[in-house]
Amino acid sequence: MTAATGAADAVPTTDAVPITDAIPVADAVPIRDAVPVTDAAPVTDAVPAGIAAAVEIRGVTKSFGANRVLDGVDLTVCPGHVTVVIGPSGAGKSTLLRTINHLEKPDAGYVRVNGELIGVRQQKDHFRELPERAILAQRAEIGFVFQSFNLFPHLTALENVAAAPAATGRASKSEARERAAELLTLVGLADKLDAYPGRLSGGQQQRVAIARAMALRPGLILFDEPTSALDPELVGEVLAVMKDLAGTGTTLIVVTHEIGFAREAADTVVFMDAGRIVEQGPPRRVLDHPEHPRTREFLSKVL
Numbered sequence: 001m002t003a004a005t006g007a008a009d010a011v012p013t014t015d016a017v018p019i020t021d022a023i024p025v026a027d028a029v030p031i032r033d034a035v036p037v038t039d040a041a042p043v044t045d046a047v048p049a050g051i052a053a054a055v056e057i058r059g060v061t062k063s064f065g066a067n068r069v070l071d072g073v074d075l076t077v078c079p080g081h082v083t084v085v086i087g088p089s090g091a092g093k094s095t096l097l098r099t100i101n102h103l104e105k106p107d108a109g110y111v112r113v114n115g116e117l118i119g120v121r122q123q124k125d126h127f128r129e130l131p132e133r134a135i136l137a138q139r140a141e142i143g144f145v146f147q148s149f150n151l152f153p154h155l156t157a158l159e160n161v162a163a164a165p166a167a168t169g170r171a172s173k174s175e176a177r178e179r180a181a182e183l184l185t186l187v188g189l190a191d192k193l194d195a196y197p198g199r200l201s202g203g204q205q206q207r208v209a210i211a212r213a214m215a216l217r218p219g220l221i222l223f224d225e226p227t228s229a230l231d232p233e234l235v236g237e238v239l240a241v242m243k244d245l246a247g248t249g250t251t252l253i254v255v256t257h258e259i260g261f262a263r264e265a266a267d268t269v270v271f272m273d274a275g276r277i278v279e280q281g282p283p284r285r286v287l288d289h290p291e292h293p294r295t296r297e298f299l300s301k302v303l
């Protein structure tokens with residue numbers, strides 16, 4: 001990480017990230033652009049004028065040691081849209097998703113969700129890391145569905161879904177349980193409310209995880225390869241639940257290798273390779289008429 005300078009005197013060096021670090025000086029995003037959403041520089045998805053982007057990623061760079069995994073990523077996501085991120089193994093797809101709720105901290109650049117900077121606040125010409133409690137509060141507004149479900153094994157399906165709303169004080173215990181039962185019914189698990197994860201199939205566990213992600217009524221849900229750990233015959237039931245969720249007004253960003261899902265459910269398909277967004281657009285254009293040779297090569301292997 002580059003050392004903090006000048007105006008960041010009060011900022012511990014390790015927490016301070018120069019705003020323009022990843023961006024060539026000539027293209028640097030003026031600091032004012034980091035505040036009002038409507039003034040933000042290059043909007044790649046067509047967000048209607050005057051409407052805040054659901055997610056705005058600008059100049060995000062992330063390295064693990066010498067491995068630059070994200071290399072100046074810009075992405076804008078419209079509210080209510082489904083964005084499907086595809087690309088070869090190691091392209092940086094999961095890392096990009098994890099920067100959106102600050103599970104990974106960008107080395108440079110920033111992420112805003114509904115106009116709010118994630119994980120940092122702006123201090124003069126630097127971003128300063130938020131306290132852990134504030135980051136957790138931001139994360140509570142963003143659903144996350146992992147490849148490996150991550151359910152509490154000692155809680156029933158109902159208790160898994162009800163846990164966060166009750167623990168955060170968003171709902172009374174009985175309200176949280178009532179809503180959890182509704183959500184589990186929505187994902188087709190009305191008869192499994194009292195089942196422990198160990199007694200559920202992978203597809204059922206993942207549907208519980210989706211219900212859990214919906215429990216705090218987030219405007220945005222991130223899916224990190226939600227069907228990759230499933231037996232092939234269980235993939236369809238999870239994708240069906242995700243398709244139902246698409247179009248309900250919730251913004252979804254889905255990292256997946258399921259090209260069929262991308263074709264049917266996505267508003268935008270994003271193709272990533274080597275830490276960069278190579279190509280993005282509506283599924284019919286990116287999947288059927290890719291412009292970039294790298295996208296064509298990738299699709300010729302997976303289709």
Ligand SMILES: Nc1ncnc2c1ncn2[C@@H]1O[C@H](COP(=O)(O)OP(=O)(O)OP(=O)(O)O)[C@@H](O)[C@H]1O
Nearest residue numbers: 064067069087088089090091092093094095096225
């Ligand atoms: N915590 C970490 N520490 C070190 N390297 C990491 C870490 N997380 C990811 N990487 C590396 O970053 C690169 C990109 O990983 P990432 O998981 O984002 O790729 P991906 O496109 O999602 O790949 P896949 O489709 O295989 O899941 C890989 O080389 C990976 O080994």
